[in-house]
Amino acid sequence: MKNLLLSAIALLGSLFGANAQDALIVNTQGRQHVSLNGTWHYIIDPYDTGFYDYRFKERPEKDAGAYWNNSEPKDPTQWTEHGYKAPYNIQVPGDWNSQDKQFLYYEGSVWYQRNFDKPAATAGKDVYLYFGAVNYEAHVYLNGKKLGTHKGGFTAFNFKIPKELLKDKDNFLVVRVDNRRHADEIPTVNTDWFNYGGITRDVELVIVPQNFIQQYNLQLDPSQDIVAAKKKNKYKLSGWAKINTPLKGGKVTVEIPELKLKKEFAVQGDSVAFNFEAGKIGLWSPESPKLYNVKFALGGESVSEKVGFRKIEVSGKKIILNGKQVFLRGISIHEEIPQQIRRAHSNKDASQLLGWAKDLNCNMVRLAHYPHNENMTRVADSLGLMVWSEIPVYWTIEFGNPEVLVKAKKQLTEMIARDRNRASIIIWSVGNETPVSPIRTTFMSTLVKTAKKLDGSRLISAALEVNYQNGVHHVDDPLGQYTDIVSLNEYLGWYGSTPDACRDAKWTVGYDKPFFVSETGAEGNFGFHADKTARFSEEYQEWYYQEQIKMFEERFPDSYSGLSPWILADFRSPRRNNPTYQEGWNTKGLISKNGEKKKAFYVLQAYYKKIMEKELAINKQ
Structure with a gap:
């Protein structure tokens, strides 16, 4: 051991790099720290003028035109074409898209800037600059010097500040944030969620001994x-x-x-x-x-x-928690506050989202499709909600690109490093709905093996797709031989059929492992009432859940161990452009974008209550 x-x-250490001082500092809240949250200044830079010169070469460090340098003129003759001041203010943490209409669909570079003084009581100690997350690529500069770069929009990182660089007063901190999507990044260009940009989580100075x-x-x-x-x-x-x-x-x-x-x-x-x-x-x-x-x-x-x-494990087709079989009464969640159309980032936000899950009678949440804010996993710890945490290896990743695998491993490592002490997390997921091929299975199985080396105490999974042949839904994705549970995304009754197709559906699983439904759902607009056959109505969504639950109870394999339907609340997605019912929203939420519970919410709530009461009766015996 x-x-x-x-x-x-x-x-x-190998995945974080040779320099151990670049490794993530965990639990910054339990250490001496100073928050740098609040009002920052910004410059929108779609042409990357602050990073490249007019020949499109990266500017030298001392270039006065570089946006990481203070351009405040010392006399009226000084030439300058950038600056940081009001009213160009932005709040940190927070995405930029929700803070001003000019950012609504913006993807590109934005420069963030603020000043800070050296914290007190730092004699004989080191100071690190910590970011909870920046989406997607961050270049960090202090007093004109580059501290470092980080890629990955949902994991934490930090840089040690050289002692000679930290001034007593008015330290000039600049972060270039670029949320543009690229084919060779994680996630790739093609997703079904909104690409919120910005410094979306807490920024802190962490003061530690040498x-x-x-x-x-x-x-x-x-x-x-x-x-x-x-x-x-x-x-x-x-x-x-x-x-x-x-x-x-x-x-x-x-x-x-x-x-x-x-x-x-x-x-x-x-x-x-x-x-x-x-x-x-x-x-x-x-x-x-x-x-x-x-x-x-x-x-x-x-x-x-x-x-x-606690101990989480599998025994044949059962998921076992602390020696007893457990059924995962879950729900999938995006890191959004729908009523305010923004990224969630605070304890209050986490309490709202996880409070909705508790009201649904959940004992588990799938935090999709990326590692969520640390507040979410800490609140889950306190509420007793088991957690599936996932990296954004999503859909069409470049599985044959070795550099992409390195990026995926890095994000996996950063996710596990931050949250390995959270009892609530029982499943690390290495991806979602990746198309089956030998090169993809090699890529994904490598991530599974990496996760097991980093943390052998939790279950490893990935959300798979179904293989439909000869009237049978057969779960036999070759990645399933590597994962601890077999997790499936299925939408029988929404895509390509209606909910009554569930009535004669046949399901088989090709592995002697627990079977988990990681997604299922249908769209329904709150307040749109019609016959149940009318798509996008609350009644259709309600019917969908009724038929799905009946299928689970009557025809699912005996390895059925839980589900996390898609999804808790409506969320933004540029892929969803029905002008009547979507308008840039995925409306599969059981809760509307205004926070109202739809009819389907109560169907799933009752199903989970039935399971919960049955479990309580068994445990009393």
Whole structure:
């Protein structure tokens, strides 16, 4: 087990790069930090004038025309063609599309700028600049010097600020944000969601000692028999910590005050592995989402984290949580607040979306099709909602391009690094609806294997498509041989048929594994009432769910282990252009773009209540 943990740490380092100081700092909220959220200035730059000169060559660092340099004139004769000032203000975090009509469908470069003073109490410490996410490509400059570049619109990153670069007052911070889509990026040019641009998540200065715990993990040891551990009330805990730089000596302390546990472990180079026993642990579950305050300390400095302990695994065709079979009563969610037509980014936003899921009687959510804000997974921890978290390997990725595979691995690594301590996350997904071919299966199976190396304690899956032959819906995607569960997107009754097609549908699964419906749904406009055969009506959507549920109950394989219908709430999509019923919206939501619950919401809510009551009755026996 120790060797497995250390190999995972080594893989993290290799994927983040040779310089360990570029690796992600986890749990910034549990460390000394200063928020840089709020009002920034901006320049819209569709021609990339601030980045390239008139010969379309990248500007040199000291070029006065480069938008990363302060252009404030020192005398009236000074020539300048850019500047940052009101009324060109924009709020961070937040997408630019929702903040001004001129940004509505804008894809391109926008330069963000703000000033900040050096934080107090930084003597003898290092300062990192942390971004929760920037969509899609970020170039970061401080006081005219480039700190670095990051690609990926939904994962966190940080840069160490050189001590000589950080001034006491008026540090000039600039970020070039480019959300243009490209065929060789992740996601690619073709998606069914809106490409919100901007600095969409929190920005912080993180103040840490010169030697500090950068990443860590603590969990129930995946190798233990959880049923036996529960009977004895004695559990094995295992994990590791990664220090930002190799040390000669040093010890890491792990403390769980509520359990009266305090253990000390010797550092070996830049890593340390944990293994110890604990008794009387309250296991995390949807019914009892118990979280413990865990403190990791090195050299007098510590970082605290709320951690839940649970075990998720499969046994044949069953998904097992803490030794008991669990049925995933899920719903898929996009990271949007539909009433305000914007990216979700705050705790309040997470509480709204996950509160809707709880009202639906869900015990699980699929966060599609990209890693969501950290607030979502932390709130899910506290509410007892199990989570499927996914990278945006979506549809038509360039599966034969080795550089694209590297980008996908990097986003997978960044997703797992940030959220590996979230008990709520039970499934890492490596993609959605990727077309079957040998080269695609090699690409996707490589991601599955990478995820398992990084974290062997969770289930790995991907949303697959169905193979329809001779009147039978057969789930036999070759990627299924690598994943822990077989997940399927199916829309029988919406695309190419009507809901009554569910009545004689036949389903088979080619693997002895749990079968999960990762998507199903139909569009319905809130307030549009008609006969149930009228597409886009609430009645059609209601009928669709009625027929689907009847099919699940009567004709689905015995490996059926849950579902996450598409989708919780209506969301923006430029692909959806019916002028009467869509107008740039995908209306498959059970909740409308104005926050109203449609008739289908109550159909699924009742189905989940029925399952929940049956489970409660079984557990009482």
